Amino acid sequence: MRKVTFPHMGHSYIAFKMAMEEMGNEVIIPPRPGKETLDLGVKYAPEFACLPYKVLLGTYLQTVAKGMDTIVTSGGVGPCRAGHYAHLHQAILHNLGYNVNLICFEPPKRHPIDFYRKVQSLNNAKLSISSIIKLLKRGWHKLKALDHMEKLSHQIRPRELKRGTTSKVYLQAQRWLDEARTHTEIKVAEAEGVKAFNDIPQDSERKVIKVGLVGEIYVLLEPASNLEIEETLGHMGVEVERSLFLTGWTVDNLQKNTEELMTVTEAAQPYLPELIGGHGRDTIGHTVIYGKRKFDGVIQIAPFTCIPEIVARTILPKVSKLHDIPVLTFFLDEQTGKAGMVTRLEAFVDLLKRKKQNISISQTATTLN
Ligand code: SF4
Numbered sequence: 001m002r003k004v005t006f007p008h009m010g011h012s013y014i015a016f017k018m019a020m021e022e023m024g025n026e027v028i029i030p031p032r033p034g035k036e037t038l039d040l041g042v043k044y045a046p047e048f049a050c051l052p053y054k055v056l057l058g059t060y061l062q063t064v065a066k067g068m069d070t071i072v073t074s075g076g077v078g079p080c081r082a083g084h085y086a087h088l089h090q091a092i093l094h095n096l097g098y099n100v101n102l103i104c105f106e107p108p109k110r111h112p113i114d115f116y117r118k119v120q121s122l123n124n125a126k127l128s129i130s131s132i133i134k135l136l137k138r139g140w141h142k143l144k145a146l147d148h149m150e151k152l153s154h155q156i157r158p159r160e161l162k163r164g165t166t167s168k169v170y171l172q173a174q175r176w177l178d179e180a181r182t183h184t185e186i187k188v189a190e191a192e193g194v195k196a197f198n199d200i201p202q203d204s205e206r207k208v209i210k211v212g213l214v215g216e217i218y219v220l221l222e223p224a225s226n227l228e229i230e231e232t233l234g235h236m237g238v239e240v241e242r243s244l245f246l247t248g249w250t251v252d253n254l255q256k257n258t259e260e261l262m263t264v265t266e267a268a269q270p271y272l273p274e275l276i277g278g279h280g281r282d283t284i285g286h287t288v289i290y291g292k293r294k295f296d297g298v299i300q301i302a303p304f305t306c307i308p309e310i311v312a313r314t315i316l317p318k319v320s321k322l323h324d325i326p327v328l329t330f331f332l333d334e335q336t337g338k339a340g341m342v343t344r345l346e347a348f349v350d351l352l353k354r355k356k357q358n359i360s361i362s363q364t365a366t367t368l369n
Contacts, residue, residue: 001026002101002124004070005063007056008033010221011150012246014178015142020072022135024125028068030059033224037062038334044092051303051333052218053085055225060089060100070101072122080277080308140247141183145190147245149173152197154241157234159202167231169196206237209352212290213242214283215301216309219332220244226301227338229330229345233299236349241295243286244279264289271315280308284315291323296352298325299345304333326352 001024006016008030020027031037033055041058060071071090076083086104093100103122108115119132127135149170157166173193180189211233219226220242230240264285272284287298300316302309313329320327328348330341 002070002122003028003067004072004122005030005060005068006072008059008222008224009218009246010223011146011174012143012221014146014174015139016072017178018142018181019135019139020122022125023123023127023132025070025122028063028066030063033059033222042334044096048305050081050305051225052082052216053089054334055218055222056085057089057092060093061096064093064098064100068100070103072103073105075104075106082278138181138183138186141186142177142180143250144247145177145186145193146174147247148190149177149193149197150245152194154230154234155239156197156200156202157231158208158237158239159204159206161201161203163235165200166197166234169193169200172196207353207356208237208239209296209349209356210239210241211352212286212295212298213240213301214279214286214290214298215243216279216303216306217244217249219301219303221246226330226332227336227341229299229301229341232338232342232345233349236345238349241290243282267292271319272312276308276311278306278308280312283309283312284319287316287319287325287327288323291319291325295325296356297348298327299348300327300329302329302331304331304336306331326355 004020004025005028006013006020013029017027017029037055037058039058040061041054041056044061045054045057056073060068071086073086073089075086086102090100090102103118105118106114123132153166153170160166173189173196176189176192177186180186213220213230221244223230230242233240264282266285267288268281268285271288272281275281283300283302287300290298298320300309300313302313309331316327316329319325326348328344330336330344
């Protein structure tokens with residue numbers, strides 16, 4: 001039986017685990033990326049590689065020590081080195097003496113036959129095509145329910161009366177969804193999760209500010225790589241709206257051009273008409289949209305040396321000025337510490353609160369005049 005692993009990306013491992021197991025594979029769940037993961041990645045990765053590359057390499061080295069023999073991951077297209085990473089990871093592991101297999105999924109709308117062959121190569125349980133389709137639909141259902149839980153945590157955390165309650169409920173909701181296998185069980189687990197979130201005592205009068213989170217997909221989706229920025233902001237009274245979720249990204253890669261992707265691309269058009277790889281153009285488009293939606297601010301997070309996000313960073317001051325929306329950028333690497341990040345976030349949030357207060361004072365003055 002294959003012993004497979006895949007990169008840790010937020011809660012998505014819960015849905016991937018179900019799909020891999022039911023296809024007859026033994027799953028080696030990657031540990032949540034931590035210091036050991038990063039130390040291993042930094043030790044064996046080229047120095048110039050970006051943070052996701054190092055975290056993933058560290059993850060593979062941790063799981064290979066537990067008997068993992070197959071990596072399942074995604075490739076990529078466009079002018080970004082991400083498309084080469086899986087093969088480079090495999091080469092490094094081979095050089096270190098680990099003979100691991102690599103199953104690297106490319107965007108199915110470009111490579112449908114390759115996608116089908118790779119799914120079949122993981123089908124050790126010899127499921128029929130219709131069973132695989134049903135399984136993928138259940139995995140998708142689970143992934144959407146998990147995203148729903150995460151979105152609720154972003155909305156409720158800044159309003160919770162007792163600090164930490166939302167994070168506990170979110171963890172519990174993930175456990176319920178992890179145990180759910182059938183569509184009915186997933187629906188029940190999701191409903192229980194919604195109820196648990198709604199039962200959290202909240203301060204409905206609290207003045208909450210709204211911030212959009214944009215940037216590179218890996219650091220956006222994996223809390224361990226962004227030093228739990230969403231939770232930290234929530235505890236500062238900030239409601240976060242993240243621009244990317246795995247389900248949204250998957251739809252963009254499966255369908256031709258979704259309406260949302262078109263809207264984001266259109267919003268970025270005056271500033272960045274070209275696809276520059278990664279999510280650089282999306283970062284600009286989403287910031288424009290958050291500005292139009294009158295968000296209080298935007299935070300861009302990106303791995304250090306990430307070229308698409310560096311390009312976006314140079315354009316953001318213009319977008320910020322024209323749409324009157326403050327933007328803060330974090331470039332993350334193995335040297336980034338949480339204390340420094342929290343200090344910068346506190347200052348930014350303070351600025352946003354004052355700006356909001358000044359606007360409401362000047363609006364009241366205008367009304368009185
Ligand atoms: S998008 Fe940025 S972080 Fe991701 S692989 Fe490309 S350069 Fe690296």
